[in-house]
Amino acid sequence: MRPLFLGLLFILLLNCSNKNSKPTALIDFAPENAAIIIKTSSFESLKNTISNNDFLQKISESNSYKNLEQSLNTLSLLKSNNDVLVCFSKDTKGNLQYTAITKYDSLLFKTDSIKNYSKETLKYKNKTIVKSSFNNQSTYSTNIDSTFLSSNSKDILESLFNKPTASDELKKMYSTINNNKTCSIIVKTDSLFINQFLPVKQIALNGFTNYIALDVDANQNEIILNGITKATDSLESVINIFKNTIPQENQTQNVTPSNSDGFMSFTFNNFKTFESNLVAFNKRDSTYVSSKLFNDIIEVGVIYEDKETAIVINSIDYIATKDALIGNENIISTYREIDILEFNDPFIFSKTFKPFISFNNANLYCVIDNFFVFAESRELLQNIIANYQNKTTFSERSYFKNIKNHLSDESSLLCVYSPSSLNNIINQNFEESSDYKLGRYNTSALQFIYDNNFAHVNGIIKKSKSTALLNSVSEEWNIKLEADILNEPQFVTNHITKQKEIVVQDINNNLYLISNRGKVLWKKQLRGAVLGDINQIDIYKNGKLQLCFATPYRVYVIDRNGKDVAPFPGKFNDQITQPLSVFDYDKKKNYRLLVTQRRNVLMYDVRAKIVNGFTFKSANGVIISQPKHFRIGSKDYISFKTKDRLYVLDRVGRTRVQPKTNSSYSNQPIFLYNNQFTTTTKAGDLISVNTNGNISLKNLGLSENHSLSTTSKTLVALNENKLTIKSKKSELDFGDYSEPKIFYINDKIYVSITDKQSHKVYLFDSLSKSIANFPVYGNSSITLDNIDRDRNLEFITKGESNSIILYQIN
Structure with a gap:
């Protein structure tokens, strides 16, 4: 019974009756006050289709459905292999009335073995009416010229004995329907039914048109409507x-x-x-x-x-x-x-x-x-x-493109509904407030295409496939800070939730921690601008993470509540000239903090004490790269450079690798690429130093103004508007590009750059192929990661001068 009721409820939701000749066709027996007429060529098939339709299953828990189920209880006993019409109307008190019409068959009702069923025969002007009772609900039925009629209203059934044929207008609408669809619907709009169907509340269906005839094609995940409408x-x-x-x-x-x-x-x-x-x-x-x-x-x-x-x-x-x-x-x-x-x-x-x-x-x-x-x-x-x-x-959106296949490009009136607006339309028709959990119904649509004195009607309610949003990029939120942004926003880990949060600093040196839902958790004013990226350490070795970084005259360690961790901040009289480097040699949380001051590198522990065992004194000039730690085999290497010398030290600051020749170096970082210490020269050549001090040079065709980034096996170079990833080149529009960044996530490499002139963020794979739906708007380098518990990646970038944007790659 339930599948049938779902279908009838669906018809009520759609909202999307004579001459004195003798009735002959099924439509001639439709009650004059019928507001909705459903026709199906296979009643059982209709019930089966509706019972498997996801959308109708979702709305089946509404009170309106439950009331309808109770009213239509006896109709579940109908078994017909012929065309069936089910007509709905309301009496003057607003009570639902239904009438089923089909060709008479002796097997229409098999009631012998049904419990809680009884019947009696009534007489009306020498006509016979059978009153059937099933589960405390009564239905009246009769036969007129080999046509079987059943209704929950005795008055309607009595009126059909002397009913003239249907109006010409109704017959015209009836002639347009298609017998090959799941069902067809005719709606006469000047009825007592509530019929909100547009987001414009002052336009109800009963003032929109007079008749609508729709063919309905339904399966498990979609309902497609096609038909016509006509007004006087x-x-x-x-x-x-x-x-x-x-x-x-x-x-x-x-x-x-x-x-x-x-x-x-x-x-x-x-x-x-x-x-x-x-x-x-x-x-x-x-x-x-x-x-x-x-x-x-x-x-x-x-x-x-x-x-x-x-x-x-x-x-x-x-x-x-x-x-x-x-x-x-x-x-x-x-x-x-x-x-x-x-x-x-x-x-x-x-x-x-x-x-x-x-x-x-x-x-x-x-x-x-x-x-x-x-x-x-x-x-x-x-x-x-x-x-x-x-x-x-x-x-x-792919889900909108999918429904467009069922719609005309040109229409007089087009309404497109999100899940929430579709939910509201249902509630307005049902006069109740329920959440039908329609999140997967990303887009539904209804359109009218005016023609000569009538209009074509198309509609679709479709459940999106889980892969429908693959690779789309959505802006999840965009928040503004109290002042312009100073540096690039980045992700940090919340040690409680294991999800990511965002840190960013404004031009007033306020540091913000922001949740991945865009809520500012705290703001803390610092003494100066953060240098480079912010590190995270577990200073107490208890699983709780702190932020660790340097400004020009301070080294900070801050807990997740925005409080300084004693004995930090460490204060310095001489300027810190490179970002703070944090080393954890043996992954045992015995952190070493390297502070760079022009020619000097100072090593501290987490008690803010100098590590006396670190013997390096001074470089031959100003250090132009952030010190980095690499491990090759069982050996540790600390590397940095000046404009004409590359330093490779061991843990205690002694020279471990001495390059056999010196070069004039660029300001690009040092990377470990193919197990060699790799950077570029000022002339744009790739220079690599192995653990024996041997040097190799490779001409990459780079100008003096270039950028470099590598992983252990992947090299990325940006030269003017040419991006090279693993020897594959992409030519971009001329612009002002950020340095390329490489992200290795879920066994896949991503490369990002941002054109700050045209405000475009680009994202490529390891074959230099652009990721779908990029570029998107942005004004800084991005940080890419999975920041929550879903499978989608997110990235953060600067938007307007005082805003940050979180995007999601679906």
Whole structure:
């Protein structure tokens, strides 16, 4: 029984009746007040399909479903191999009435072995009606000219004995349905059913059109709707506002953020025609004059985000529409190089486009290519701008592209729903508030395409596959700090959750710890700017991690609550000139902290005491690279360089490797590449020193202004706009690029660079192939890692001057 009830409930949700001749077809027996008529050529197949549909299973726990289940109890006994119509209506008290209609068959009901079933025969004007009782529910049935009729209302059944044939309009709609689909539905909208189907609450189905006929094709993970709708030839119905217009390509999805609640788009080929229909529909005075702002538009979109709304107008004449905004040129702010301006006529949209728009607070706007976007808050406009630039709009999402296969590119009216907005539509129809857990239904859609005196209807509710979002890049959050950012944000580990958090510093030297959900956990002012990356150590060897780093005159160790760990910070009179190096030779948490001061390297322990056994005194010049620790075999090596000498020391500061010749070195770091100490010369040659001091030079064709990064086996070089990864070159646009960074995660190598001039973050694999959906917006090098318990990677980068952005690679 349950599968059938799910199907009937589904029909109620969709919301998406005569001449005195003798009834002959099944449709002729439909009750005059029938609001919804379902037709199926295989009743059992319909029940089976519905019972396996994931979406209908999810909504089956609602109170509306449970009430329907109780009302339709006896209908579960129906067994038919012929076409079946199930009609729904409501009486004047709002009680649900249903009627089943099919060709009579002696095997329609097999009740002999059914418990809790009884029946009695009633008489009505020499006609026979059988009253069946099953689980305390009553159903009335009869046969009329070899047609079997069953209803929970005796009054309906009695009315069918003398019912004339169906109206011509209903027959026309009935003739359009397809017998090869799971089922078909005819909806007569002037009924007592609540029928909210658009995100615009003032447009209900009963004021939108008169009839809708839909073919429904359903399987386990999707429900696809195709059909037509028709209204009487007047402007009393919303659908006829599109009369004498030609649908255009919907483009609102190109600017709608994928993290929004969905959007509505309506189009027309000629605004003046559309406007005259609106004037007639709203019964405005014929002298009404619209704004020149809309003269050259072909589409209006409405974006919904939580309780906020944005309005999009799509112009075919950018200059004319821009000119119409003269007088609205006061710039409030600039976001990602796009101006956000004041708009002085926020009522114009509801005044012009009622009933589609009721929003009256659009007092700000921005221009994104040919789209003019109006909203109440800067935050909403900024979110739209960011997602447009990052290509994380609906149009870029694979789940939206998948449903587009079932929709027309051009439509008069298109509504696209996120899981939350779909949930709200269901609740509005069911008059209750439930969470149906529709998270996997990333995008659902309903569209109307106006034709000559009718409109085509398409709709889809589809569950996304788990791989549907593969490689998409989403902006998870974007937070602003109190001042501009000084350095590059990076990830650190929360030793309690084992997840990642973010540390970053602003120009006021405030250090922030931020959760991976974007919450600032604490802020601490430092004495100076952090040099290089922040390390983490377990100073007490108890599993609790502290932040460890240097500023120009301090060495800090800070616990996860933002408190200094005694005896730190260590204070220095002479300037620290390189980032703090932290060594843990034997992985036993016996940390050594190396402080570089121009020519000198000082080694401290975690008690902030000098390690006396470290004998290195002074370099021959200013040290130009951060000291690094390498292990080859069982031996430890400490390496750094000046502009003309490479030092390779042992643990206690004695020379372990003496290069056999000296060179003029670049300012690039030293790496252990192929078990050799590797860096570059000032001339751009790759120079490698083995453990015997032998030197090899390789001409990589690098200019003096280059960058280098390596792992033990992978070498990456950036020279002007040419990126080389393992000898494979990629030519990029000319720009101002950050140094390349290599990440080795889940047995895969990623290489990132950022063009700070064009604000683009690039990510490549080890074969120099760009990762899908890159570049994205960003203004600094990134840190890439898995920061939470899911399988997706995330990265952090600088956004605007005072903001950081967390992205997720899905």
